[in-house]
Amino acid sequence: MPEPAVKLRDVARQAGVHPATASRALNPDTRLLVSEDTANRVLAAAAELGYQPDAVARSLRTRRSHTIGVLIPDLNNPLFPPIVRGLEDRLEADGYVALIGNTDGDDARERRVFEQMRARHVDGYVLATAHLRNPLLTEAIRAGVPVVLMNRIAADNSLPSVTVDNELGVRMAVSHLTSLGHRDIACIAGPQDVSTGLARYRGFRAGMAAAGLDVPAGRLAFARAFSIEEGHRCLRQILADGQPCTAVAAGNDMLAVGCYLALDEAGLSCPADMSVVGFNDMPFINMLRPPLTTLAFSHYQVGTEAARLLLERLNGSAGPAKVLYLTPELIIRGSTAPPATLTGRPAQGGAG
Amino acid sequence: MPEPAVKLRDVARQAGVHPATASRALNPDTRLLVSEDTANRVLAAAAELGYQPDAVARSLRTRRSHTIGVLIPDLNNPLFPPIVRGLEDRLEADGYVALIGNTDGDDARERRVFEQMRARHVDGYVLATAHLRNPLLTEAIRAGVPVVLMNRIAADNSLPSVTVDNELGVRMAVSHLTSLGHRDIACIAGPQDVSTGLARYRGFRAGMAAAGLDVPAGRLAFARAFSIEEGHRCLRQILADGQPCTAVAAGNDMLAVGCYLALDEAGLSCPADMSVVGFNDMPFINMLRPPLTTLAFSHYQVGTEAARLLLERLNGSAGPAKVLYLTPELIIRGSTAPPATLTGRPAQGGAG
């Protein structure tokens, strides 16, 4: 026994005006076109009947869906829920809703989701999945749909984007390690075809160079994904290689967790035998043993800022693309300590 | 320079037919109304032009948005991302998309989000936020929109729902503890106005009764939310109360994590001084020290099954509501061990 929804014409009838007048009274932008008295009658009628404008019909007419398409790699990555919350909370304030699409790093899937969203007339996109060169981007732009990038950015900074200063973050991490006395520092870099992986690796090299330290090949590994498994594999590889080291800078927290596993497996303990630094300060990462030293930034804010940049575009502001860098904060926890050689104990790896 | 989208009438013109015919050819359900030859021409034209039907216009006409409203408490709760993924993956297979709304346990917010979704003509709702008596439910039903519950269920089983067998799970947990030799077992129960909190508490009482054990008031605390803070507060309260116990069954993993904090604070160690059992087997909970013994079930499957039940309704199946119970699995990890009183003796498996 579904109750028929109340429509604009019902409100108009109740207020004794024409639907067009009711429409004007209900729409904040056109309310001043109508007499205050009429406006009040219409508003009262709408309230009484519980009128909700039909968003679908409105979209068809106005060509604006008030819907945003959001593409992320995988919601299961703990980095993304707070980002998505930030996005949705900010968008909701302006009457927008978000369609979330997971790509699982699969180009075909990404394209399917993208097209789905296009068919639903999303007013804009927020992408957290950008590769350094991404065909989807040019396509969206050609279609005249605003795009904002978050977390990852594109090769040229031609698009509005929000990201943490990855390079600075890793330089801070390296500086923290060297100030503890570490000199033999390994790096597990993330994938180099996304900006996060690349910028953090650059930050590592810059930090090491600034400290006058070498980066021999045996202390460097490239993860094929930002996953626990890859972190595990990479540190195992470095340990097997025999290039001794007392600390490792991981491309993100997931890789760092993988390092924990590899250390366990090798019978080494953190931080006594090896210090570990991550990146992101994922939720719950402070609950691990030892709690992970990592670089923090407000994930929620990444979402709200990305939403803000997109809303600016949607509200007509043109101008050059704003690229926002959040400053990371080094959170020192239990996974970093001076190297064993300095604490009185014999050095595990017997480094020179 | 936005390219104009290609419309049905463009396809029709290219194929040399009337738009109505093109529509029939493109729609699988009506394709048999049109000659095979024409159908092929239309399909070819559509492919060539890259035609994507306008979902908004279609919705207006057909009164179906192929959109589902999903209400969850908070995406930041690690339980929900996999559930949402399950939902979205299953819905996508049938051409539906999900609008996710976070309620933060706030009734007003829940109502706002619900109305937003209604205005967008969602074809159905999936609610993970159901209180035992929920006004939204009757409202949705009155509007003729199908509703499926997941994770939590309503007081009467009048709605299709998917949930783990909470009572059984906690009985398994208690049985595990008693078989280790525990007799003085505390319980930190979740909120009693939601089905999960209530059923798990019932399971605890049933399990204890089956083992012939008492539940004195001093070993029982009710959390006001499924949060780390509340778990912390509740166990601290129990410890302060002076009723000695050697194990605690927490209403979920978050509460269990709070227990870890309270134990740390009290200088007690887990599992030597106190065993802890959780519920849910949240992602990353196995990375804690000690890894948490808990009850696992496929969160992803909760999502896919909920989607399935809803799709059944949307495809017209009536019949009585199906209530699906997933069977939980006890995952024994490092947070449970025989009580200290027994560990001096070779009484590992044997309970007195």
Add this chain to the structure above:
DNA sequence: TTGTAGGCGTTATCAC
């Protein structure tokens, strides 16, 4: 200040 009319893109219901 308010009413009229037309159309957004699609599909359902008629005719032919």
Add this chain to the structure above:
DNA sequence: GTGATAACGCCTACAA
């Protein structure tokens, strides 16, 4: 089997 027509609910020139 196909074409014409109307309508889904709303907004917005334009007319009055």
